[in-house]
Amino acid sequence: MKAPSPSVVAALPQYDLGAQIGHGGMGVVYSAVHRPLGRPVAIKRLPGILAEDRRMSERFEHEARLLARLDHPHIVPVYDYVQNNGEHLLVMEKLDGGTVWSRFTEVGFTPAQTCALGLAMLSGLHAAHGAGVLHLDVKPKNLLFTAGGVLKVADFGISQVVSEGATLMTHGGQVLGTPAYLSPEQALGNPLSPAADVYGAATVLYELLSGRLPFDSGGGPLAMIQRHVHQEPRPLTDVPAPLARVVMRGVEREPVRRYRNAETFAIDLAGAAAEVFGADWLMRVGTPVHLSPQVAAASSRPATGSVIPRETLNIPVRGTMVEATPPVRLGQQTLVPARDLIDGQEPRPARWFGLAAALLAAVMVALPFSLPASDVPVLAVDLSKPVVVPVADGVTSAEFDIWAAGFSVARTAGVVADGRATFELPGAARWVVGGAVDAAVTTNTGVTEYSLQPPQNPMISIMGVGSGVLLLFTFAYLESLLRSLRRRQSGTAAVVASAPLGFGLGVAVLVLPSVLLRVAPGLWPAVACGVLGASAAVCTAVATRRAAASRASAAAGT
Template sequence: MTSSSVVAALPQYAVGEQIGEGGMGVVYGGVHRQLGRPVAIKRLPHAVAEDPRMSERFEHEARLLARLDHPHIVPVYDYVRQQGEHLLVMERLDGGTVWSRFSTDGLTAQQSCALVLATLSGLHAAHEAGVLHLDVKPKNLLFTANGVVKVADFGISQVVSEGATLVTHGGAVLGTPAYIAPEQAMGNPLTPAADVYATGTVLYELLSGDLPFERGGGPIAMIQKRVYQDPRPLQNVPEPLAGVVMRSIAREPDARYRNAETFAIDLAGAAGHLFGPDWLTRLGIPVHLAPQVSASSTRPSLRPVERDTVSLTQQPIRATLVDPIPAARLSGSSTLVPAAQVIKPPSTPWALWLVAAIALLALAIVPFVTGGQPGRVVTQDLADPVNVEGGRLTVTLAGIPLADVTERGPGGFVLPGATRWIVGGVVTAKTDGPDGTFGLGSNRTPWLSIMGTGSALLLLFTFAYLESNLRALRKRQTGVAAVIASVPLGFGFGLAVWLLVSVLQEYEPTLPIALTCGVLGAAAAISASIASKRP
């Protein structure tokens, strides 16, 4: 039902039924009586009129919006402030939204890149005029009947919230949390980089069918992820396009493109590289580009195009999930607070880190305090015969057989060549003669043995992979698989510590200590991995 106050405030328009609604107001259809021109009438919430500061800000913003004249911006025809109403009269576009096409028929990668280039073109013009959008999303990208995409709802979010993200005590968000830049969520100073982030998020979603972060947990959790986590890498999209998208959604504003035009230049270049210099012409989507952006798109590439570009070009991509979370409505009774007051940094799992630290400390101590030499140690060059009595000599490392010599030569037992290179430090030797069990050591430097160099290499290998897994878990570039992989890696790390200490200290390696060190290493690794895995 059309409000009588809206009808009274716009006598020159025939105001129709409501055609849309969101957190920032209600939209009615209408027709200019004299010109017969169809229009969309945006009615701002009464909270705008009731707050004098907000009302003045909106009037200032409306003047700026009315001066915006760009092929990819929905033009503002009129602004009326009367009888407690704030009304924006805009061009009416009935060609649907990017979201409606994306969620039904889907969009190819080429179409998505073209639509985002058009969006960036409009955004850059607005930024040059001093207007930030701050609510870029697929539903705010509208099509004309001729297929031209235009950006709608410029500046309204900035007027209502002064650029910050507001939330209700019930956890609803004024705005669209799926596309909000981290600095906007925290109420920090805003630049065009905030709109770059939102547009990059839109492009990420159009190219992958999903958002750069896991959904779920409600709007506050959604914002919190954007503030404290890095986005997931863009899968199944080749370079250089994937790199352009990921740069546009970097958490830190300084790491993103400084404005919409630099983003557009790189995006046009990446699309031209993948789809060919005439891709926009072949596509047939009307896009108005600045000369430098157009030049980047048509500049021929000297590098070969990746094979998966063909499937990327032809296959439509659709939204995998329903439009996530409805926005809160701004009303006179709304109790809104800045999101920064509600969002808290993720708690540090101190208990898990403590377990990891204790396990590592124990791992550093156990090989030293539990190792020891047997009663008798024979140290010699293992290339020489081992001169002990008996008819058989066996050599083992922590219960693992290394040599079994059944014939004694004139000078003693001759060890196989492989055993000579394996042994470093002290291993266990046993003969059936009077010498019984004794320690057998090599007088060569431990680094010339497989036990010495092998344990050092295993230590470096497992440590490097564990560190890489922890870093990937912190950045959310991997998940449960890395946590599972940490168990064998940690076990191997513990074994490497045990063996290296045994070799360097010339202790006799024993199986119980090996298993103890392996378990300690695995406990430290899995505790650290679970602690690093962000929810």
Template sequence: MSAPAEVVAALPQYEIGTAIGQGGMGVVFAGVHRSLRRDVAIKQLPWDVLNHAVSSELFDREARVLASLDHPHIVPVYDYVRTGREHLLVMERLDGGTVHSRFQSGGVSAEQACAIALAMLAGLHAAHEAGVLHLDVKPKNLLFTTQGVMKVADFGIAKVISEGATLVTHGGEVLGTPAYIAPEQALGNALSPAADVYSAGTVLYELLSGKLPFDNTRGAISMMRQHMFTDPRPIDGVPAPLAAVVMRSLARELGSRYRDAETFAADLASAATAVYGPGWLERSRVPVRHLTPRVITALSTPVAAPAPAGDGPTRPVRRPAPDPTLSATRATFEPEAGRRPGPVLWFRLAAAAAAIVLVVLALLNPERQPHEPSLLAVDLMVVSSSPEVDLSKTFTLTGKGTPAQVSLGLTAGGIPLGSATATPKVEGGSYSADLRFPGLTRWIVGGAVTATVTADGVTETFTLLTRQHPLASALGAGSLILALFALAYLESGLRTIRNGHRWRGALVGGPVLGLLFGAAAWLCVSVLRVHEPAMLFGIGCSIAGAVATGFVVAAARAR
């Protein structure tokens, strides 16, 4: 693939060759500076995302910061050109392959994996100190020079692109790479250096164990959900000191994870020295430069093994005792002892009371709604006995009168679900109508519903039961999924608050999610119990859900 004419015109001082890489972050072309004869890599950023004024200005600022980064383990940016719709980064060209290619060829030992991780963390720490997050740390973004020096590429690009596109897809790829993405990044929460720590920990996990911490056989969305809601599987075949460090870097909760790359690197250096002995870094033959004094000290200070010697699996770290660095980082987020215990307690009690009201109302929904006595019959079964029908087949409705047309509508708590109309056969002051609902209706309706018959302007109602299993209908399964979705989204917002970040619109979004959950829970319980949904009970459950979540959010904010 040759460079577009716009790229060639924007960089006249470079000889631009063919594309050497392509992905969600743009296309990379080989190039040579005409005067200096220096080999470079030219990245053409995705213009369809940066075509917005806000994204363009954001990346202009980010590019200036990227150009200022000077660290031996960060790919340097030589130039940045913005012309028309093009955004072009000119960077050092590294021809020594990637960590991914070396790993796939089986050329990374355990000592080399730890050394690569130290180099990666050194570059990340330098960038974080300059206020730059990477947000797409993965083996393919870890490049080697021909001398074997590992450098981190693509700093800050994912951050800017995610401002102008959805996190999930851009050009068919996932921003943040699902296999390595941090939980808070997948959830769309506020980000910090801890997000890069998580991704770096995932890379180290893979290099040491040969596999990812989550099942990667079920697609990108499944992988992201695992990062959001599941603890990583314990790392096998890795000595306990190293395993403990790796699993701590992968903690889902920010309070349990390393907050910065330097702390992670220091513990990793110490654990590796305990496992492989002094001088392991030199023996790995992976150049690691510009380590901070804290990490250099840790290299000569091996930690004691936190578990008996052996290579058995180490459990995921849950809540480790906080070190001074973590304590200092959390100081602004954690409440002082004894601070505002009263309101939090009362908020929680009120939320619990509202939740109990929701459950009680959902269970008290009557089995059948009151209907006026009727002479109607369905398949010769009087409607007062709540006839049961198969909505995928034709059934016969009979009644008194000589209507020209008969219609039957189905509702649940006032929600219309479907209708059928037929021209009846009239004989001796009575009629019979063969009714058949559209095929989709059988998958929508489940449990007990309200049937409304209209004939010559006269309306009669009765309870109709369906032979479809409740969970095989949209009413049953759909309401259950909706309730679970509301709970998951609410938990995501509450986790944001607990981690010390702001949940925008919490005072409105929380009650709305509660209202949605209350309505879905009422409908699901009614359908599964084959009770005819009553609108008043649905309204009561919705209000109770909104009140409960409102108090839950208030309690989280008060803490």
């Protein structure tokens, strides 16, 4: 490990400094001992950019005073803050119990242990929020253990001072901070509140309970940030439902839909844990946790339903992922707000998709009215009665076929006598046919085609009612999908689901006018209308999704 630089040693004459014990985008940490007191401490050397910006340096000095006043069992205490010859150094309690990340990847945590750690984390966050300090970099590596197993939250406020609440990136895509736990509003540089830390804490709980993150981690930091901003997190499966509901509320994309503060989050988490593990769960876990009276009461609330068997919840969940994002070294690098890069890569409003959808829909609607009229003879008969068709001399056998859009509706053999063939159709056939369908009489001398047009009102048939119901159903369901896309509650799955719905809508658009106009619907026109409908629906869904993303980005910039 690297030894501290001479400037750091000179700035701390009362300390014996040891080797480097940690590093990240927000600074480097050294072990040390305060000689007069013999107290082990950790020295955090803050990024050199603080020394280069007087305004930032003054802001951090103010933040350090706030941090020094924080006195809470689940917050790493700050003993001193030193500025000397360009060095900015925080002197903190030294914790020897490792981090949540190290234990998570080595031995893992049971769901009950995770809930206890979550309550400790939220307790520390709520105390800091009450003092006016946001963390903005909540992650397993910033959750440390004492030798006695008490969890403490470290590195409050550093991210906010260095980046002024925004997420900064290099032009190469490296992120100052940890994109896996980043709230959407922080990525976009929007005003921040305790809800940003609620998001980070909920993401940590999601990972500790399931062993994975709410979003895919591939594609690099910028792609990860874009997922947080524009996509919904994956549902938390294989986790007891009461816990999953609480955590998923914590990772809602919109801040107003999350818990309003860390304590309300903790109350619901404690209640869900009591429901799953039993009222004495926290005592059995044995993890030291300092709770407010409201959270303590929720943690011992009697279960309203059956408690999940304990043996099914005693298997630890281990982390198998490694941090793929190297920390950004501040110094001479040019940093820009992540929102600028996100906006630069986010597709513009899809006007072309909207125009394509309108054109495809227009062709789909016009197609049923442009089909040529059939030139075969019309056979107007009441299908509820025997169908009589004249036949040529010499015909000894006859068969009657009815089909619509290429699908057989009925087929029956007839009785030939006195130059006529009489057919008794199945009972269901009379209710299927509406408007007009194709029909053919096949005899031993040849085939004669007809356009079969029953005199009954076509809308009392299955073809009429069915096409109307299909039209209303597919249209309503498509509108529901588009509404969810406009509200950014759905993503790619809604776009994919729009294709079969559009196909069904296109088929209904062909069949219903055909029934009313008494034109026999053909197979290939039905397929063509279905394809046009599917294409129009997908284009509309893509245009709606991109327009919603564009509006969100524009709103973030105001």
